[in-house]
Structures are given as C-alpha cells and as structure tokens.
Amino acid sequence: MTKNKFSLRRAVNNMNLVRFRFWFQIVAFALIVYGGYIGLDLGNKLPTFACVFNGEGTGGKCYVGELQHDLKHPLEGFIGFAGYAFLISLGMFAVWFWALNKGWCGFVCPLGTMQDWLTMAREKSRIRFSEYSWANRKKIKSIKYILLILLLLLPVMIANSVFGLPKLPNGLSMPFCDICPGRMMIPAFTGHFNQFYIDFSSKTDLVMTTLGMIITGLFLVGSFIKKRFFCYFCPMAALQYVFSKPALLKLYKDGDKCTRCGDCYRACDMDILEIADDVKTKNMVTEDCTLCLKCIAACPEEGCLEANFMGATIFESTKEGFVLRMAMDQHKESHAH
Amino acid sequence: MHTEHTIESPHERQNRHKAMEAIHVINALKEDFKSPIKSMEYFYTLFERVYCNHEPLHEGKSKIGTMCIQIPSEIIYALDGVPIRLCNGFYTDDEIGGDLMPQKSCPLVKATVGLFASDNFSDKPDITFSPTTCDQKTKAGAIIESFGHTIIDVGFPRTKESEASRAYWRESVKGFAVELSKFQGKKLTRTNLENSIKKVGYAQSLYHKLTEFRKHQAVPILGVDMFLVTNAFFFDKIDDWIRAVENLVAELEQRSSEGVHVAGKASPRIVYTGSPPIFPNYKIPLIIEQSDAIIVADETCSSNRMFNDMVAVDEWNLYDMIDSISDKYLKACTCPIFTQNDDRIRRIIQLVRSYSGDGVIYQAFAGCQVYEMEQRSVLAAMEREGIPILYIESDYSPSQQGQLTTRVEAFVESLKNRKRMKK
Numbered sequence: 152m153t154k155n156k157f158s159l160r161r162a163v164n165n166m167n168l169v170r171f172r173f174w175f176q177i178v179a180f181a182l183i184v185y186g187g188y189i190g191l192d193l194g195n196k197l198p199t200f201a202c203v204f205n206g207e208g209t210g211g212k213c214y215v216g217e218l219q220h221d222l223k224h225p226l227e228g229f230i231g232f233a234g235y236a237f238l239i240s241l242g243m244f245a246v247w248f249w250a251l252n253k254g255w256c257g258f259v260c261p262l263g264t265m266q267d268w269l270t271m272a273r274e275k276s277r278i279r280f281s282e283y284s285w286a287n288r289k290k291i292k293s294i295k296y297i298l299l300i301l302l303l304l305l306p307v308m309i310a311n312s313v314f315g316l317p318k319l320p321n322g323l324s325m326p327f328c329d330i331c332p333g334r335m336m337i338p339a340f341t342g343h344f345n346q347f348y349i350d351f352s353s354k355t356d357l358v359m360t361t362l363g364m365i366i367t368g369l370f371l372v373g374s375f376i377k378k379r380f381f382c383y384f385c386p387m388a389a390l391q392y393v394f395s396k397p398a399l400l401k402l403y404k405d406g407d408k409c410t411r412c413g414d415c416y417r418a419c420d421m422d423i424l425e426i427a428d429d430v431k432t433k434n435m436v437t438e439d440c441t442l443c444l445k446c447i448a449a450c451p452e453e454g455c456l457e458a459n460f461m462g463a464t465i466f467e468s469t470k471e472g473f474v475l476r477m478a479m480d481q482h483k484e485s486h487a488h
Numbered sequence: 489m490h491t492e493h494t495i496e497s498p499h500e501r502q503n504r505h506k507a508m509e510a511i512h513v514i515n516a517l518k519e520d521f522k523s524p525i526k527s528m529e530y531f532y533t534l535f536e537r538v539y540c541n542h543e544p545l546h547e548g549k550s551k552i553g554t555m556c557i558q559i560p561s562e563i564i565y566a567l568d569g570v571p572i573r574l575c576n577g578f579y580t581d582d583e584i585g586g587d588l589m590p591q592k593s594c595p596l597v598k599a600t601v602g603l604f605a606s607d608n609f610s611d612k613p614d615i616t617f618s619p620t621t622c623d624q625k626t627k628a629g630a631i632i633e634s635f636g637h638t639i640i641d642v643g644f645p646r647t648k649e650s651e652a653s654r655a656y657w658r659e660s661v662k663g664f665a666v667e668l669s670k671f672q673g674k675k676l677t678r679t680n681l682e683n684s685i686k687k688v689g690y691a692q693s694l695y696h697k698l699t700e701f702r703k704h705q706a707v708p709i710l711g712v713d714m715f716l717v718t719n720a721f722f723f724d725k726i727d728d729w730i731r732a733v734e735n736l737v738a739e740l741e742q743r744s745s746e747g748v749h750v751a752g753k754a755s756p757r758i759v760y761t762g763s764p765p766i767f768p769n770y771k772i773p774l775i776i777e778q779s780d781a782i783i784v785a786d787e788t789c790s791s792n793r794m795f796n797d798m799v800a801v802d803e804w805n806l807y808d809m810i811d812s813i814s815d816k817y818l819k820a821c822t823c824p825i826f827t828q829n830d831d832r833i834r835r836i837i838q839l840v841r842s843y844s845g846d847g848v849i850y851q852a853f854a855g856c857q858v859y860e861m862e863q864r865s866v867l868a869a870m871e872r873e874g875i876p877i878l879y880i881e882s883d884y885s886p887s888q889q890g891q892l893t894t895r896v897e898a899f900v901e902s903l904k905n906r907k908r909m910k911k
Contacts, residue, residue, distance in 0.1 A: 277678075279807040285651045407838055411831050412820035414800035417812060427819075428649070430834065449800050453842075470696055477800060479689030482730050 163465070164472045168448035172258065176267065179259040184340050186210020196240060198248040198391055199255045200262045200333040208341035213333075214244040215302065215387055219325050223306035245394045252398035253391060253436055257443030261340075262333050262381060266374035270420075273375050281376045288422055291383055292438065299386035302327040322355030327386060329359035332370035378420040382441060392438045401459045402442060406430030408455035415446035415456065426456075448476055499608045503542050505580040510539035513768040517712055520778060523748055525709060527735040531716050534724060535767060542610045545725060546570045550672060553613025555600070555629075556621045557794045558644055558817045563665050563810075565684035565726065567672045572613055573722035575790070576600045577766030579884040588631060589624075594856040595884040596766065597624040604632040611723065613637075615671055617664060619644040622825045622858050640667060647827050648818050661814040678806050685799050685809060691726060694733040695795040701740045702784045703843055706749035708740045711760065711783020712773045718791040719767045751782035756903035758783045759839045761866070762851040763859050764790035769884050772851045775893050781900045785843040787836050793822055824858035832862070833869045840875050846903045847876040849896070854883045876903060 182191060183201045185208050193201070193211030201211040221237055229237060248255065256263050273280065283291065305326040308319045328334050335346040349364060350356035373380035382388060409430050416427035421439045425432070426446050435456070436442065447456045450468035457467035474480050496504070514532050518524065537543040552569040554561070564571040576582075576599035585602030586593075603609070615638045620626040629639045643660045645653035669676050695718065701708050717736065721729055758776055760783045765773050773783060786792050797820035801812045822832035836848060848870060852859035863879050870877040878899040882892060 274803045274805065277805045277807075279805075280803070407834065407841075410797065410820050410822075410835060412797050412800075413815050417800065417815060418802045445802075449802070451798060451800065470693075473798070473800070474689070474693045474696075477686070477689055477798065479686050479693055479798065481686075482690050482727075482734075483683065483687065 161471075164467055164469045165475050166466075166472070167476060168444055169476075172443065175258050176264040180261050180264045182210045183259065183261050184208055184210070184337060194243070196243040196247055198244055198387070199260045200331070200337065200387065202261075202331075202333045202337035204328070204334045204343075204346055205338045205341055206343065208338070213387075214240075214247075215390065216325065216328055218244075218390075219302055219306045219327060222303060223310050223324050225310050226307070248391055248394050249398045250400070252395060252400040252442055253388070253440050254400050254442040255391070256382060256385075256388060256441035260387075261337055262370075263379065263441065265336060266370075266379050266381060269371070269375045270378050278376070280378055282422060283377075285424065288424075294384045295386050295389040295438075298327065298384065299389040302386055320353065320355045322353050322359065326359065330363045330366050332363075332367040332381065334363065335367045336370070379441065382421060383439065388439065388441075395436055396434075398436070399461050400442065402435045402440065402444070402447070403433050403457050403459050404429070404435045405455050405457075406432070408452045410452060412451070414449045414451060418445040418449035420445065448472070499606065502580055502584070502606055502608055506578050507540040507542075509578055509580060509768045510535060513770055513774070514540075516774055517710075517716065517770075520774075521710055521750060523743075523750055525713065525736070525739060525743070527732065527739045528713055528716070530732040530735070531713075531720050534720055535716065538610055538723065539768070544610045545723065546572075546611050551611050551613045552668065553616030555616070555618040555625055556823075557789050558619040558621065558821065559617045559642060559664065560661060560813045560817055562681065562684045562688050562799060562813055563661075563668065563676065565687065566676055566680040567665075567668050567674050569668065569672060570611075570725075572611055574600055574603070574613065574616065575722070575764070575766055576603050577769035577884070578603070579769070579886065581606070582884040589628070592855050594622075594624050594763075594853050595769075596763065596853060596856070597628050599884065601628050601631055604637055605635055607635065607637075615640065615668075617642050617668075621823060622856075624855075624857075640664075645818070646825055648821065649828075654815070654818065657818045658811055658814040661817070662810060665810065676806070678804070678809070681806065681809050682804055685801065685813070687726065687730075689798045691721070691730050691733070692795050692798045694730065694737060697737045698733065698740065699785065699792075701744050704744060705844075706744070706747045707751060707757075707782055707784060708743035708748050709736075710750050710777055711758070711786065712770055712777055714783070715765050715770060715773055715786075715791055716767065718795060721794070722766075722790075751777070752780055754780075754904055754907065756781045756846040756900055756907065757844055759836060759843060759845040759848045760786040760851070761788060761836055761848060763853040763856045764788040765851075766790050771884075771886075771889075772849070772880060772882060772892065772896070775889075775896045776849060776900070779893065779897045779900045781896075781903070784845060785839040787822065787832065787839060789823065792839075796820070824862045829862060829865070833866055836866065837869070837873055837875070840873075845875070846907060847878070847899065849899070850877055850879045852879070852881050854881050876906065 184205065187208045187210055191210040195212035195217045196214045197211045198214060201209050201213050203212050203216045221240060305319060305323045309321060309324055312318050338346050348360060350360040370381050411427055413427045416424060419426055420443065421441060423437055423439055425437055426435055444458055444466060447458060447466055447468050450456045451470055451473040453469055455468050457464045514535055518532055550569045552564045552571050553574050554571050555574060561571040575596055578599050581602035582595045582599040584606055585598035588601050588605055589598050617640050618629045619642045621644055629641055633639045642664050645656050647653050665676055717733065758781050776783060797816055799812050799816045801809050822835050840848065850863060850866060852863060867877055867879060880895065882888065
C-alpha cells in the first residue's frame with residue numbers, strides 16, 4: 152500500500168476543489184477582464200465571454216461577438232476568400248475551445264464566475280437555492296439553441312433577403328450582444344457603467360436595449376437564487392457543444408463503479424441528472440456541463456469519475472479525497488450528553 | 489446445607505436462552521479459526537456484556553429505536569439521542585414472535601416483534617422510528633404498537649428513480665427530524681448536524697479502511713469478524729466503537745504488512761449477499777468460513793449497505809444537509825423492496841470484481857419475500873457474467889446445520905476446482 156507515501160497524483164485527487172476553483176477563476180477573471188491593461192491580447196476568437204465592450208481592459212474578445220459581425224455580409228461574399236477567412240475564424244475558435252472543452256465555462260468565463268460569487272453570497276446568507284422541476288429542466292434545454300440560431304440568422308438577414316423576406320434593420324447587427332448581460336456587467340468591473348442605457352434612437356434599438364437591461368436584472372437576481380442561472384440559456388454553450396466531441400479535456404464515467412448514489416447530481420450546479428443516472432455512457436460532457444469538476448470531487452467511488460486530458464487522468468474520484476473534502480477524516484469526540 | 493430454590497421467570501429463561509445462543513457464536517468466532525485478532529477482543533466482550541450479561545450500555549440517555557437502515561443516525565446524534573437498531577437475530581425471540589406473526593413470516597421480523605412482545609431489553613428504546621420498507625416490517629409496526637410501545641412510521645418510497653419519490657422521502661426525513669426534535673426537546677442546528685454528519689462519516693471511513701484490507705491476496709480478517717464489527721454499530725456507543733475500530737485498523741495494517749492470511753491459500757473468496765446476518769444468526773457465514781472459504785465482501789444491510797455511502801453535502805447549511813441526508817438513505821440504497829433493482833445487481837458484480845471474488849453466496853431468509861423474489865434476476869445476471877453463485881434459503885432455527893453445510897461445502901469445492909483449472 153502506498154498509504155503514507157506522497158505522490159502528486161494522490162495530492163491532486165485529495166485537493167480541495169472548491170478552493171482551487173475559486174482562485175483559478177479569480178486569476179482567469181483578472182486576465183480576461185483586466186488583461187488588456189498589461190497588454191494581454193488573446194485575439195477575438197475566444198470561446199468565452201471576454202466582452203468587446205470592455206474596451207481597453209479586455210484580455211481578448213468573445214467569438215460570439217465576432218461571429219455575428221462576420222455573418223452580416225452578403226452571402227455572395229462568402230464564396231471565395233471571405234468564406235475561407237470565416238472558416239479559419241471558426242477553426243481558431245474550435246482550437247481554443249478544444250484545449251479546455253467546457254472547462255471554459257466552469258473555470259474561465261467571467262459571467263460564470265460572477266454567478267458563482269453570487270452563489271457564495273447566497274450560501275453565506277443561508278438562503279436555500281432553488282431548483283427547476285425535472286420536467287421544466289428538460290424543457291428549457293432547447294432555449295439556448297433557439298438563441299444560437301437567432302444570433303446566427305439575424306445578422307445574415309440584415310445583409311441578405313432570406314426567402315424573399317425584407318432585410319432586417321441594422322439595429323440587429325449584434326442581436327445577442329444587445330441582450331447579453333456580459334455587455335453591462337463586464338465593463339462595470341473596469342469602472343465603465345456606460346452600457347447601462349436604453350437606446351431610443353430607433354424602435355429596434357429601444358426593444359433590444361430594454362431587453363438587455365431586463366435580462367441583466369434577471370441575471371443578477373436569478374443567479375442569486377439559482378446556481379448558474381444564466382448558463383442554462385447560454386448560446387455560447389450551445390455553440391461550444393457542437394465542437395465538444397474532439398476536445399482534449401474530458402469528463403469520463405465508469406458506470407460499473409457507479410452506485411447511483413446521486414452525490415454528483417446534488418453537487419451539479421447545472422442539475423444534470425445523467426451524471427448520476429447514466430451508467431452506460433463514458434463521455435459525460437453533456438450539453439449543459441460546465442466541466443467545473445464538482446461531480447468528481449463529490450463522488451465517493453474509487454475511479455468512477457475522472458477528468459481526462461488527452462488520454463491521461465488528471466483528477467479522479469477517490470474515497471480518500473471524498474473523506475478529506477467532506478472533513479470526515481478526523482474524530483471529534485463530543486461530550487454534549 | 490441450605491439451597492435456595494427459585495423458579496425461573498419467563499424473562500430470565502429468555503435471557504438464559506439468548507445467552508446460550510450468543511456465547512455459542514462468540515466462542516466459535518474466538519476459537520474456531522487460526523490467527524485471532526487481538527483488537528477483536530473488544531467486540532467479543534461487548535457482545536458478551538450485552539447479550540450474555542444483559543448489561544445496559546446507555547443508562548440515563550434517550551434511546552431512539554430504529555428499524556432497517558433508513559432512519560438517519562446523523563439526525564439522532566445531532567439531537568443527543570442514541571440510535572439503537574432493533575433488527576434482531578435471536579432464535580429465542582423468533583420463537584416468541586412466531587406466535588404473533590403469520591406462519592411464513594421472515595425470522596428477522598418475527599424476532600424483532602418477539603423482542604418487543606417480551607419487553608425484555610437491556611437498553612429499552614424510548615421511542616422507535618420505523619421506515620415503511622418491506623410489507624412485513626411495515627405491518628409489524630402496528631403489532632409492536634399494540635404492546636404499548638411508541639412506534640412512528642416514516643414513509644419510505646418503493647421506487648427511487650422518480651422525482652416524486654425523492655421529494656416524498658425528503659418530506660419524510662424532515663417530518664422525522666421535527667418529531668424527534670420535539671421528543672428530545674432540542675433544536676436541530678447547523679452546528680450539531682454538521683458535527684454528527686462528520687462523526688458518522690468518520691466512522692464510515694473507518695469501515696472503508698477495514699474493507700480495503702480484504703482486497704488483498706492475504707486477507708487479515710474473517711468475514712464473520714467483520715459482521716460482528718458492523719453489527720456492534722447497531723447499539724454500541726459511537727465513540728467507543730470508533731476507538732475500537734481505529735485499533736482494529738492499526739492491527740490489520742500490521743497483519744497485512746506481515747502477510748497474515750486468516751484462510752487457506754486455496755480458500756475461495758466469497759461475496760455474500762441477501763438477507764442480513766444479524767448476531768447471533770451467523771449460521772451461514774460461519775458455515776462458509778468453517779468450510780475453508782473466506783468472505784471478502786458483502787452486500788447486506790447489516791454491513792456494507794449500512795456503511796458504504798456517506799452523506800455528501802454541497803452547502804453546509806441546514807437545508808442542504810437535511811436534503812443530502814435524505815438522498816443518501818434513498819438513492820444509494822440497494823434494498824430489495826424497490827421495484828427495480830439493477831443497482832443491487834451491478835453492485836454485487838462490482839464487489840466480485842474489486843475484491844477478486846471467486847463466487848457469490850446468496851442467502852434469503854425463508855419468508856423474506858423480497859429477497860426470495862429477487863433471487864431469479866440475480867442468478868441470471870451472475871450467469872451472464874460467469875460468476876458462480878449459490879442460493880440458500882435458511883431461517884434462524886439451529887436444525888438444518890448438516891444439510892446447509894453439505895451444500896456450502898460442495899459449492900466451495902467446486903470453486904476450488906474452478907480455481908485450479910484456471911491455473
């Protein structure tokens with residue numbers, strides 16, 4: 152037995168994931184939101200909400216913004232060079248994404264991090280989180296795809312007359328950015344509150360900016376009472392999921408070792424039932440997974456869940472790790488009675 | 489010379505018979521096997537004190553009776569109660585209960601009812617909570633109540649997959665906590681619940697340490713000893729139990745490093761499943777280990793099922809702790825009362841694999857309908873997996889020793905042959 156020997160693998164498996172993630176997210180948040188001030192520029196194909204409206208502060212730019220911009224061109228233009236350029240952009244996005252898979256959501260995304268901070272505040276104030284019923288949970292899954300299709304389609308319909316329909320007004324050129332809470336919340340962290348406005352210049356702008364304000368309000372209230380409230384509807388998550396299969400970071404499950412105790416499901420901020428109940432599928436990176444790895448940390452079965460990078464296990468569930476994380480490794484004698 | 493003649497009262501007679509049953513098993517555990525374990529002495533003495541000398545362990549404390557394994561001990565400890573699990577293994581009590589229950593009832597339930605009927609406890613429960621698991625346990629509550637005991641039913645669902653059953657059970661657990669809190673005159677708080685979750689979790693982690701040793705080629709502890717250790721958790725003072733198991737872990741560590749093996753080199757490794765062996769009904773486990781096999785793991789509610797899953801809390805606030813406790817007692821449970829039980833089958837297979845089991849022995853108490861009914865599906869699954877299995881029906885009576893021994897020995901021999909052929 153390697154019981155009392157130090158090994159890196161054991162130390163990693165025993166880690167306090169909550170603390171590790173907390174600090175990792177702070178560093179990632181700083182790089183994405185303030186990185187620009189130290190000259191960081193990770194380009195404009197990032198698979199995470201690095202907001203273009205964050206001016207000089209941003210350490211890179213969100214691909215969804217770029218994507219909407221790219222699609223607002225006459226379709227003829229895509230035949231030839233511009234088409235290649237578009238595919239190269241999409242490819243760059245995929246390459247960034249493959250490195251971390253959905254880990255971008257659980258560890259990097261500044262909007263995700265903000266929601267986790269609100270969750271912490273709720274937990275500290277001892278208010279119970281709310282949950283969707285299983286039926287509703289299933290229903291809302293499609294919303295993110297609808298948003299994705301809209302954000303892809305609307306810019307195309309500005310520059311082109313699709314199916315003979317009239318072209319859309321220019322106010323819809325960045326339809327998702329208009330309603331994304333990141334546009335308001337992220338610049339606020341660099342002291343820029345100028346995105347909190349309602350634009351009366353045209354009807355479209357009025358509607359979209361008002362929607363944006365409402366959604367930001369919902370974002371703040373929603374994620375206080377529901378863990379990762381916004382992520383359930385995130386079109387970035389939908390776009391990412393299209394590319395998720397070949398990604399390098401994976402969440403694997405060995406169903407034979409699973410007792411279906413449901414600890415992973417309880418820990419899951421996205422209420423993904425399959426993580427506990429599915430004992431057949433190996434790749435557990437489902438559409439709403441944020442790869443936050445909380446399920447692995449909560450799993451008491453040796454090697455049942457693991458984070459795997461290019462075929463190598465980097466973090467896996469162990470009994471010892473579980474007991475340490477739950478602080479059940481010591482005996483405190485009580486003399487209360 | 490003057491000798492005083494006294495007539496033995498029914499309680500004295502019951503105690504004498506039970507002491508005889510108990511000491512018979514304790515002596516067998518102590519003397520029938522090679523390389524005894526020093527730290528097991530604590531448990532032998534404990535069972536002798538309680539069952540031979542009828543010695544109370546929890547005088548002056550509020551004793552909370554429980555049935556089955558679904559009444560959360562975490563909540564009982566948090567409210568300063570002592571949980572005492574009343575599932576009973578005595579043939580003497582089985583005979584008393586036999587007059588009160590239908591002919592073909594489960595001996596465990598009969599023995600439990602018998603003990604209540606005789607009202608002859610060394611530690612009498614002040615109140616008893618009974619989860620509505622199998623038909624017999626559920627209906628026994630009312631019979632027991634008719635003897636003047638306080639029994640409170642705790643509604644337990646018979647499916648665990650649905651959202652509704654999860655919500656229902658959470659409500660049941662909350663109801664139980666409120667009821668007990670009133671009874672104890674004490675409030676459940678974040679601090680006392682957190683402490684008791686961690687204490688029970690620590691006790692469970694010690695059990696997990698014990699089981700690790702049984703994965704080795706040289707197994708330093710017998711299955712019957714393990715059953716005794718887990719059985720002690722039914723009624724022992726938790727702090728004493730923890731200390732005794734810490735000592736046991738240390739000794740097994742030592743024995744393991746010395747390569748001590750309590751069985752023979754060729755002894756088949758058995759995974760035990762089915763109706764729970766509860767002291768002193770160690771009939772089948774004893775026959776197995778006296779027939780040169782060794783039990784390396786079990787899937788029973790008096791041992792593994794009781795200890796395997798620990799409460800996992802995400803947010804250490806009262807709301808989440810209670811929910812985690814509820815889920816632990818429902819979701820992870822492999823009790824045969826559930827409509828579907830693939831989890832139990834998968835668990836047995838997993839135990840065979842991770843403990844390098846050579847075969848499975850499945851015991852069902854005659855009259856324990858749910859285990860009897862699940863036998864077919866388990867046998868079919870084992871056949872698919874190529875795992876040899878022996879199904880035995882037995883009860884608490886001391887009568888069928890010879891026949892059972894023959895069957896177990898034959899199975900053990902066939903496993904040995906199989907092992908030899910593989911080599």
